[in-house]
Amino acid sequence: MRPTTKDLAKVAGVSRATVDRVLNGREGVKQKTIDRVNEAIRELGFVRNLSAANLAKKKSYRYVFVLPRSGDLFLQEIMRHVREAETILVDDMMSADIVQLDENDPHGIAAYLGTLTTETVDGVAIMAPESPQVRDAIVRLNERGVRALPFVSNQTLTDNDWVGIDNRAAGATAGTLLGRFLGGVEGNVLIVSETMKSRDSLERRFGFDQVINSQFPRLRALPSLETYGSMDRAEAVIRATASRQKIAAAYILASEARGPLTVLRELGLPGDIVTVAHERTPYTEEALRSGDLDAVISQDAGHLARSAIRKLKAMTDRRSTLLSQEKIRIEILLAANL
Amino acid sequence: MRPTTKDLAKVAGVSRATVDRVLNGREGVKQKTIDRVNEAIRELGFVRNLSAANLAKKKSYRYVFVLPRSGDLFLQEIMRHVREAETILVDDMMSADIVQLDENDPHGIAAYLGTLTTETVDGVAIMAPESPQVRDAIVRLNERGVRALPFVSNQTLTDNDWVGIDNRAAGATAGTLLGRFLGGVEGNVLIVSETMKSRDSLERRFGFDQVINSQFPRLRALPSLETYGSMDRAEAVIRATASRQKIAAAYILASEARGPLTVLRELGLPGDIVTVAHERTPYTEEALRSGDLDAVISQDAGHLARSAIRKLKAMTDRRSTLLSQEKIRIEILLAANL
DNA sequence: GACTAATTGAGACACGTGTCTCAAAACAAG
DNA sequence: CTTGTTTTGAGACACGTGTCTCAATTAGTC
Numbered sequence: 180m181r182p183t184t185k186d187l188a189k190v191a192g193v194s195r196a197t198v199d200r201v202l203n204g205r206e207g208v209k210q211k212t213i214d215r216v217n218e219a220i221r222e223l224g225f226v227r228n229l230s231a232a233n234l235a236k237k238k239s240y241r242y243v244f245v246l247p248r249s250g251d252l253f254l255q256e257i258m259r260h261v262r263e264a265e266t267i268l269v270d271d272m273m274s275a276d277i278v279q280l281d282e283n284d285p286h287g288i289a290a291y292l293g294t295l296t297t298e299t300v301d302g303v304a305i306m307a308p309e310s311p312q313v314r315d316a317i318v319r320l321n322e323r324g325v326r327a328l329p330f331v332s333n334q335t336l337t338d339n340d341w342v343g344i345d346n347r348a349a350g351a352t353a354g355t356l357l358g359r360f361l362g363g364v365e366g367n368v369l370i371v372s373e374t375m376k377s378r379d380s381l382e383r384r385f386g387f388d389q390v391i392n393s394q395f396p397r398l399r400a401l402p403s404l405e406t407y408g409s410m411d412r413a414e415a416v417i418r419a420t421a422s423r424q425k426i427a428a429a430y431i432l433a434s435e436a437r438g439p440l441t442v443l444r445e446l447g448l449p450g451d452i453v454t455v456a457h458e459r460t461p462y463t464e465e466a467l468r469s470g471d472l473d474a475v476i477s478q479d480a481g482h483l484a485r486s487a488i489r490k491l492k493a494m495t496d497r498r499s500t501l502l503s504q505e506k507i508r509i510e511i512l513l514a515a516n517l
Numbered sequence: 518m519r520p521t522t523k524d525l526a527k528v529a530g531v532s533r534a535t536v537d538r539v540l541n542g543r544e545g546v547k548q549k550t551i552d553r554v555n556e557a558i559r560e561l562g563f564v565r566n567l568s569a570a571n572l573a574k575k576k577s578y579r580y581v582f583v584l585p586r587s588g589d590l591f592l593q594e595i596m597r598h599v600r601e602a603e604t605i606l607v608d609d610m611m612s613a614d615i616v617q618l619d620e621n622d623p624h625g626i627a628a629y630l631g632t633l634t635t636e637t638v639d640g641v642a643i644m645a646p647e648s649p650q651v652r653d654a655i656v657r658l659n660e661r662g663v664r665a666l667p668f669v670s671n672q673t674l675t676d677n678d679w680v681g682i683d684n685r686a687a688g689a690t691a692g693t694l695l696g697r698f699l700g701g702v703e704g705n706v707l708i709v710s711e712t713m714k715s716r717d718s719l720e721r722r723f724g725f726d727q728v729i730n731s732q733f734p735r736l737r738a739l740p741s742l743e744t745y746g747s748m749d750r751a752e753a754v755i756r757a758t759a760s761r762q763k764i765a766a767a768y769i770l771a772s773e774a775r776g777p778l779t780v781l782r783e784l785g786l787p788g789d790i791v792t793v794a795h796e797r798t799p800y801t802e803e804a805l806r807s808g809d810l811d812a813v814i815s816q817d818a819g820h821l822a823r824s825a826i827r828k829l830k831a832m833t834d835r836r837s838t839l840l841s842q843e844k845i846r847i848e849i850l851l852a853a854n855l
Numbered sequence: 856g857a858c859t860a861a862t863t864g865a866g867a868c869a870c871g872t873g874t875c876t877c878a879a880a881a882c883a884a885g
Numbered sequence: 886c887t888t889g890t891t892t893t894g895a896g897a898c899a900c901g902t903g904t905c906t907c908a909a910t911t912a913g914t915c
Contacts, residue, residue, distance in 0.1 A: 180575075181577075181901095183900095183901055183902085184901070184902065184903095193863075193864085194863065194864045194865070194906095195864090195865090195866095195902090196863070196864060196865075196866090196905095197862085197863060197864075199902080199904080200862095200863090200901065202903095203900090203903075203904095205859070207862060207863090208862075208863085209861085209862065209863090209912095212862080212863080225901080226573070226607050226608070227901090228610065228900090228901055228902070229608050229609070229902095230568030230569075230571060230572055230609075230610065230901085230902095231568075231572050231870090231900075231901035231902045231903090232901080232902050232903070233568060233870090233902090233904075234566070234568055234569050234572060234869095234870050234871065234900095234901080234903095235869070235870050235871095235901075235902045235903040235904085236870080236902080236903060236904095237518075237869090237870060237871095239519075253755070260841065263839055264839065266839075267838075267839055269564050270564070270567050270834075271835070272519075272566070272568065273827075288887085294704065304814070326617065330565050348853060348854055349640070349854070351853040351854075352851060352853040352854040353851070353855045354853070356851070359697070359698050359700075359811075360697050360698075360700075361700070361701060361704075362697075362699070362700015362701060364700075370665075386676070386853075390853065402724075442640065473697075479846070480840075481839070481841045481842055485842060496608075498608070500605075501601055501602065501604075501605055503598065503601065503819045504819055504820075504823065508817070508848065508854070509854035510848065510849075511848075511849035511851070511854065513690060513693050513694070513849070515686060515689040515690040515692070515693045515724075515728065516686055516689075516690040516846070516847035519871095521870095521871055521872085522872065522873095523871085531893075531894085532893065532894045532895070533872095533894090533895090533896095533898090534874095534875095534893070534894060534895075535892085535893060535894075537872080537873065537874080538892095538893090540872090540873095541873080541874095545891065545892060545893090546892070546893085547891085547892065547893090549893080550893080565871090565872080566870095566871055566872070567872095568871085568872095569870075569871035569872045569900090570871080570872050570873070571869095571872090571900090572871080572872075572873095572899095572900045572901065572902095573871075573872045573873040573874085573899070574872080574873060574874095574900080575899090575900060575901095693912050695881090724883070
């Protein structure tokens with residue numbers, strides 16, 4: 180049987196009230212007494228029974244995911260997994276709500292974050308582009324005791340508590356795969372992004388270029404084409420580029436591969452060229468199976484969601500998490516390992 | 518606030534004692550009363566507070582991992598992660614012990630499993646080669662109420678409750694990668710395993726051949742070389758094969774890549790040929806970085822360990838798990854996404 | 856040594872559920 | 886209706902921890 184606070188009290192030669200004072204860091208205990216209790220803790224290997232403590236405190240864990248409003252498939256996957264996780268969380272007295280806000284309105288996001296207090300919520304996972312307003316709001320959340328966790332889209336301020344992948348490495352992985360699949364062929368690589376204004380896109384592109392330049396000098400990575408999420412624009416820029424030069428491969432670094440890939444299909448390219456995209460969605464899975472995509476670089480949406488929740492819980496409990504579990508892997512998907 | 522059994526009792530118009538009788542399926546309650554309680558459960562959305570229940574029952578979760586005694590690096594990774602998980606488990610009143618048994622002694626394993634009862638243990642994760650003795654012992658464990666979960670090495674009896682990857686798909690993934698990395702080159706593929714007697718090896722080889730035959734007809738997959746875990750034998754068979762024909766690629770399907778890769782290195786091959794191996798270990802990571810390995814197909818050891826624990830816990834609580842979380846992915850590792 | 860302030864102890868009650876016991880009520884059979 | 890059996894209720898206590906209150910002890914000061 181695990182030692183209890185009663186055992187602690189007995190071994191330390193104090194009362195349960197004093198043990199409680201020490202365990203919960205209350206005032207008015209002599210250093211000597213504190214030491215005696217701590218020694219008893221070590222001696223017995225005492226570990227507080229969290230469930231009993233939470234029961235006594237009527238504590239539950241309430242978290243919120245603040246996500247963009249845009250309808251991107253990858254985002255939908257994330258939301259699906261947050262909701263799925265919810266069904267299990269309830270057994271552990273936890274909840275996870277989703278709030279969708281306009282990602283281009285930093286004031287709006289900051290305003291919402293400003294309404295959150297420890298009364299209503301224990302922590303927030305925030306997926307939003309970097310902005311001074313949001314950064315500020317996060318700082319103030321922390322001051323108020325609400326845990327804030329940057330989620331998927333990076334925020335510079337972040338010490339190291341965030342959930343997501345190293346996008347430079349993801350780009351490098353795409354580069355390696357694309358280069359090797361081309362097998363020494365010479366040629367141009369079409370690169371399509373939604374916008375190069377976001378940090379994620381820049382980092383992916385950077386990692387990609389690094390690999391291409393150093394390991395595949397016979398490939399030429401063309402300037403990034405930006406679709407701004409518009410199908411028409413995607414069609415226009417890709418057609419224009421493809422008509423001017425021969426394309427050997429395409430790297431779609433946006434998290435939404437649907438538009439660009441449709442255009443490539445219309446141009447009849449996928450059969451001849453090597454195509455790499457990001458993020459697993461029902462759409463990219465299908466494209467892998469059909470051969471329109473050769474590889475997908477992805478971060479597991481379910482893992483992202485659950486990792487965020489685990490991290491937030493660890494933060495509220497002031498515990499640490501397993502580093503190896505929370506490292507989000509850069510997955511490579513082929514038709515064979517779906 | 519979440520509804521409690523008290524609320525249930527009030528709404529159903531019965532006493533707390535009766536609510537308990539229904540919730541825990543005790544005898545001697547009229548069907549009509551049962552229905553009334555169940556309706557109240559639905560109406561209130563009642564979910565039993567597991568922590569409180571476990572506290573009242575003084576329940577903890579004790580699990581055992583039965584693992585082979587052999588010193589394979591991959592196994593060591595698994596053990597490391599089980600121990601690492603232990604440090605977190607303690608907060609949830611769980612424990613996970615490791616017992617190492619001679620994997621070639623099915624009687625010994627069965628005998629050990631025979632000693633386990635619900636008195637001492639709630640569940641066992643078993644990594645052992647298939648054998649009638651072990652299969653039998655597992656059946657009897659289940660009869661006694663001890664949850665048993667085949668772990669990493671498959672057991673045919675398995676309904677679908679087991680933890681591990683689809684080794685056929687893993688072999689196919691290796692094949693795709695190796696074929697595509699070779700980029701249309703013609704040649705022989707060296708295949709090295711520890712033994713082809715194990716189900717895992719056979720399945721990997723099967724998946725590999727399928728892909729090579731259908732998608733890379735210009736490659737010839739040579740007969741599997743078996744090392745039987747001996748470095749000398751590895752050296753002998755690989756040298757012999759390499760001297761007889763030109764090798765374009767090597768596929769090491771054993772979970773221990775050290776031996777074969779050392780031999781290949783001595784032969785000066787890794788620079789010229791494409792090499793694919795299995796399982797992430799400090800050794801294979803290093804080989805990826807140095808370029809001696811081009812790709813590693815792997816199953817995340819930490820994920821395996823934690824998934825087994827989650828599944829065992831779900832089994833004892835008679836709950837279901839998140840399918841998406843428990844699906845062990847076939848990871849592809851390159852130097853770029855370590 | 857007396858006085859005050861700081862420190863500690865004893866005990867009660869709560870959290871939500873499980874598990875008893877014993878009595879009361881409802882029901883069925885004759 | 887009585888009798889015996891089933892079904893239900895009321896209440897107590899337990900699990901390990903948190904949070905009070907009030908009294909008792911100890912330490913520090915002059």
